[in-house]
Amino acid sequence: MGRDARQEFEACRIPGAVFFDVDATDVASPLPHMLPSDAFFARTMSELGIVHDDHVVCYDGKGLFSAARFWWMLRAYGHPAASVLDGGLPAWQRAGHATESGPRAPVARASPPFEARLDASLVADLAKVRSLVDAFQSGAAPAQTLVDARSQARFEGMAKEARAGCRSGHAPGSRSVPFDRVLQADGTMRPPEQVAAVFAEAGVPGVDAPLVGSCGSGVTAAVLALALEHAGRASLLEIYDGSWAEYGGDESQPLATGPAPPA
Numbered sequence: 189m190g191r192d193a194r195q196e197f198e199a200c201r202i203p204g205a206v207f208f209d210v211d212a213t214d215v216a217s218p219l220p221h222m223l224p225s226d227a228f229f230a231r232t233m234s235e236l237g238i239v240h241d242d243h244v245v246c247y248d249g250k251g252l253f254s255a256a257r258f259w260w261m262l263r264a265y266g267h268p269a270a271s272v273l274d275g276g277l278p279a280w281q282r283a284g285h286a287t288e289s290g291p292r293a294p295v296a297r298a299s300p301p302f303e304a305r306l307d308a309s310l311v312a313d314l315a316k317v318r319s320l321v322d323a324f325q326s327g328a329a330p331a332q333t334l335v336d337a338r339s340q341a342r343f344e345g346m347a348k349e350a351r352a353g354c355r356s357g358h359a360p361g362s363r364s365v366p367f368d369r370v371l372q373a374d375g376t377m378r379p380p381e382q383v384a385a386v387f388a389e390a391g392v393p394g395v396d397a398p399l400v401g402s403c404g405s406g407v408t409a410a411v412l413a414l415a416l417e418h419a420g421r422a423s424l425l426e427i428y429d430g431s432w433a434e435y436g437g438d439e440s441q442p443l444a445t446g447p448a449p450p451a
Contacts, residue, residue: 251375324361345445391451
């Protein structure tokens with residue numbers, strides 16, 4: 189909160205890196221980090237000099253956080269050649285690799301231009317999430333399990349949400365997998381078998397089960413997407429783009445507090 193990502197990028201970065209702003213979008217919405225249009229994302233990638241054949245390695249200054257959102261976006265918009273630097277800039281620095289600072293020199297615009305087409309099947313909306321909640325509350329088996337990456341305290345309604353007007357708690361039927369549980373103390377990803385165990389302990393039916401990821405605003409759910417792929421999931425995790433900022437801010441939506449019931 190309150191960080192200036194571009195300022196941090198100019199203060200210290202991996203040599204040759206370019207800056208991507210996860211907040212940048214052309215979609216008019218009161219919700220944060222909403223996915224942009226195909227044209228906006230394509231233009232942004234082209235302005236960064238990224239072309240279709242490039243393998244994009246994403247990293248961030250925290251370790252493993254917003255980089256996963258960019259990775260997920262690239263994949264969702266049809267660019268499979270993307271990965272995340274495990275542990276991000278801190279891991280790079282711990283390994284003794286060089287860094288640079290100062291304003292980034294302009295890069296040549298991509299030629300041919302980057303092409304983007306969002307796979308809508310990877311993006312859940314409020315209506316989709318509400319249908320899962322309604323199925324759970326009716327006693328039926330929901331078609332997918334909603335997996336919440338927020339902290340346990342926020343999920344259980346024990347910690348106040350930072351976003352004004354947003355309730356504490358969770359969508360009934362969802363499972364709590366705080367994103368930091370799939371990470372090691374140094375900010376790198378846990379081994380695959382440990383990641384799978386984290387999901388199993390939370391009552392998630394399996395890494396390849398039909399799932400929808402959610403979090404506070406669509407960022408840390410992408411960490412779960414990355415973790416699931418690391419653990420062997422064959423398909424990219426579908427993410428609820430509005431996440432708790434939308435659901436928790438809508439008082440007409442059902443709310444649960446306390447731990448999730450046993451699976």
